[in-house]
Amino acid sequence: MSKSNNHLFNIIIIIISFGLWVLYASAELQRFTQPCKGDGSLDFLVLGDWGRKGEFNQSQVAYQMGKLGEKLDIDFVVSTGDNFYDNGLTSDHDPFFEESFTKIYTAKSLQKQWYTVLGNHDYRGDAEAQLSPFLREIDSRWLCLRSFIVDAELVEMFFVDTTPFVQDYFTETEHTYDWRGINPPKAYISNLLKDVEKALKESRATWKIVIGHHAIRSIGHHGDTKELIDQLLPILQANNVDFYMNGHDHCLEHISDTKSPIQFLTSGAGSKTWRGDIHETDREGLKFYYDGQGFMSVKLTQSDARIEFYDVDGNVLHTLTSSKQLYSSY
Ligand SMILES: *[C@@H]1O[C@H](CO)[C@@H](O)[C@H](O)[C@H]1NC(C)=O
Numbered sequence: 001m002s003k004s005n006n007h008l009f010n011i012i013i014i015i016i017s018f019g020l021w022v023l024y025a026s027a028e029l030q031r032f033t034q035p036c037k038g039d040g041s042l043d044f045l046v047l048g049d050w051g052r053k054g055e056f057n058q059s060q061v062a063y064q065m066g067k068l069g070e071k072l073d074i075d076f077v078v079s080t081g082d083n084f085y086d087n088g089l090t091s092d093h094d095p096f097f098e099e100s101f102t103k104i105y106t107a108k109s110l111q112k113q114w115y116t117v118l119g120n121h122d123y124r125g126d127a128e129a130q131l132s133p134f135l136r137e138i139d140s141r142w143l144c145l146r147s148f149i150v151d152a153e154l155v156e157m158f159f160v161d162t163t164p165f166v167q168d169y170f171t172e173t174e175h176t177y178d179w180r181g182i183n184p185p186k187a188y189i190s191n192l193l194k195d196v197e198k199a200l201k202e203s204r205a206t207w208k209i210v211i212g213h214h215a216i217r218s219i220g221h222h223g224d225t226k227e228l229i230d231q232l233l234p235i236l237q238a239n240n241v242d243f244y245m246n247g248h249d250h251c252l253e254h255i256s257d258t259k260s261p262i263q264f265l266t267s268g269a270g271s272k273t274w275r276g277d278i279h280e281t282d283r284e285g286l287k288f289y290y291d292g293q294g295f296m297s298v299k300l301t302q303s304d305a306r307i308e309f310y311d312v313d314g315n316v317l318h319t320l321t322s323s324k325q326l327y328s329s330y
Contacts, residue, residue: 029195030145034076034113034152042152043072046296048080048213048247049119050270051100057293057312058271059104064314065295066107072297075152076112077105080247080267081119081163081213083144088118088125088178092132102139116144119213119247120163120177127178146181147192149199155207155300158196162212162246164188165227193231200239206302206324208241213248217257217264219280219289220249236262242305242322245296250275252294252309254320256285263320265307267296288318 036042045065052058065077084096122130129135130144146161163169164182182188200208214225216233225248236244237260247268255264273293281289293312298305305322 029158029199030148032115032143032148032150034150036153037073037075040154040302042154042298042300043074044076044078044298045069045072045074046078046080046245046265046267046298047270048266048268049082049085049250049272050079051082051084051096052271053096053099054104056272058100060312061270061293061295062104062107062110064310064312065105066110067314068297068310069107069109069112072299074109074112074297077110077114077141078157078211078245079114079116079144080211080245081117082121082247082268083116083119083130084125085121085271086124088122088127089129091126092129092134094126094129097135098138101142111141113143114141115148115150115157115159115211116142117159117211117213118144118146118161118163120166120169123163123169123177123179124175125178128180147195151205154205154302155209156199156203156205158199158208158210160196160210160212160232161192162214162225162228162232165231166214166225167227189231193235196232197235197239200235200241203239207243207300207305208239209243209245210236210241211245213246215246215248215253215264215266216244217255217283217285218246218249218251218253218266219255219278219283219286220251220253220266220268220291221275221277222249223279236260243307251292252288252290252296252317254286254288254309254318255283256287258285263307263322265296265320267294267309269294287320290317 135142148159150157164185216228245265250273253266294310297308307320309318
């Protein structure tokens with residue numbers, strides 16, 4: 001190689017490495033910081049599968065959330081997706097946003113940040129509309145991204161876009177999906193899994209919670225999501241995740257993993273429920289299943305977690321508690 005060729009070669013290498021660096025850096029999941037209460041504790045509500053202009057008891061669930069939100073002095077709300085039925089939003093100017101969100105969750109205690117992921121029904125509309133900053137101008141509570149991290153000191157929460165994992169959605173002809181930003185899905189998923197794995201590995205938070213729309217384990221209408229069992233679950237099992245929270249099945253549900261301490265928690269009962277199809281009631285690890293409307297609350301301290309499921313009248317249906325050994329060995 002001549003001297004000038006050599007020089008050119010070096011420049012090309014520099015450009016390529018810079019390009020790779022940019023690609024790598026931009027692939028990192030966006031992070032948000034959420035402060036705890038003064039005493040170091042944290043309370044939030046988890047709701048899924050809800051936006052129907054108040055119908056199918058959406059307003060009644062919202063009312064109970066408001067009451068409990070005040071009692072617990074909640075710090076924020078999590079939505080597990082399927083935010084707007086049946087087909088998401090048509091654009092970021094769709095009045096359905098206010099009709100099914102702003103005008104429904106009106107209680108003072110619910111005027112907090114809402115951390116939201118997309119569900120498969122959201123992908124049937126203009127998926128990018130829900131990510132639009134314009135919605136935050138209409139209602140500042142709204143924060144929806146495909147995948148992101150909320151760092152709330154004692155807990156790190158990893159929100160994962162699960163819809164592109166489900167292969168059936170790419171082949172079914174009954175519905176159309178807005179796959180802008182997802183193509184090619186294989187690369188999208190593999191990058192996402194890499195980002196989630198890296199972030200989980202690096203996390204030093206006491207609690208680790210992963211949130212997605214689709215269930216990993218469920219005995220409800222849709223049941224387990226095979227793609228998530230194969231691709232996401234091993235990463236969660238290897239990285240000390242405490243809870244996986246999801247919607248999709250319109251029910252409230254608690255299943256314990258048989259191979260790790262992970263608890264699978266479904267909160268997808270924000271409006272239409274009572275489908276009546278419950279499979280495998282003898283499923284190993286099944287702790288609780290309720291086919292009606294409701295939501296979930298989570299209370300965390302450095303040492304304890306307390307999770308409760310509520311029905312449309314605000315009755316506690318099921319409680320799960322979990323403790324961390326303080327001064328653990330790392
Ligand atoms: C609303 O909740 C009540 C009380 O649980 C229930 O009886 C009723 O069937 C629910 N309505 C719908 C449409 O699900």
